[in-house]
Amino acid sequence: DVLRMTSRDEDEFSKMSRCLESAIQENLLEMDGKYYAFPHDLVQQAAYERLLDEEVLSLHFNVGLQILKNASHSITVENGSLPSTIFAALEQVAIAKDLTVSEPTLRVTLATLFLRAGNRYFELAAFPSALSFFERGLSFMCDDGWDLNRKITLQLHDSACHACYFNALP
Numbered sequence: 001d002v003l004r005m006t007s008r009d010e011d012e013f014s015k016m017s018r019c020l021e022s023a024i025q026e027n028l029l030e031m032d033g034k035y036y037a038f039p040h041d042l043v044q045q046a047a048y049e050r051l052l053d054e055e056v057l058s059l060h061f062n063v064g065l066q067i068l069k070n071a072s073h074s075i076t077v078e079n080g081s082l083p084s085t086i087f088a089a090l091e092q093v094a095i096a097k098d099l100t101v102s103e104p105t106l107r108v109t110l111a112t113l114f115l116r117a118g119n120r121y122f123e124l125a126a127f128p129s130a131l132s133f134f135e136r137g138l139s140f141m142c143d144d145g146w147d148l149n150r151k152i153t154l155q156l157h158d159s160a161c162h163a164c165y166f167n168a169l170p
Contacts, residue, residue, distance in 0.1 A: 057096040064092030068113070082116055090117050094136050101140060108149045111140040115156050122163060131163035 020036060023029040028047075030039050038044035051059065067089035090113060101107050114137030121130035137156045138145070145153040 057099050060092045061096035061099050064089045064094075064096070067092065082113075082120060086113065087117055090114060090133070090136075094132070097136065097139065104148055107140040107142075108152060111137040111145075111149070111152050111156060113137075114140070115152060115159065118156075118159055118163070122159065122166075125166075127163050127166040131160060131167055131169075134160035134163055 020029060024031065024036075027039060028043055029036050031037075038047070048056070067085055071083060071085045071089065093110060094114075101110065114133045118130045118133030118137065121127075121133060134156055138153075138160060141148060141153045141156065145156075
């Protein structure tokens with residue numbers, strides 16, 4: 001159950017279940033198999049607009065992290081191709097670009113995944129997308145990236161330069 005996987009404890013799960021059930025009874029949500037969905041785009045837009053900007057960023061970031069966590073069995077940091085769920089997760093994390101991530105291990109992991117995804121886009125000659133992913137990866141390395149992980153930081157810079165070249169950017 002997706003809801004159970006994202007909740008932190010049973011009390012939170014019970015509260016969330018009651019709220020979701022109430023939203024279903026008011027036709028604000030509907031069940032689509034085992035997932036919740038909005039019955040109309042305007043309902044989704046209204047719910048989204050009620051959130052503060054920081055809440056939206058945090059929501060997207062946490063959704064991305066949860067997808068990564070659930071898909072962690074299918075990725076290896078060093079080699080292998082990335083499943084499509086990883087790209088979806090990274091898109092969610094990228095939406096939250098203004099959030100600051102302070103944990104070094106998470107920063108390196110995300111930077112590495114953005115590097116791998118950018119490399120995949122580069123292989124497909126999708127140079128604007130590749131550049132976007134390389135830049136996002138670099139944003140996780142911040143000012144201390146060279147000390148944090150020199151290899152990943154160098155690869156991100158090098159790959160971003162190549163993507164700029166193929167995008168005909170200065």
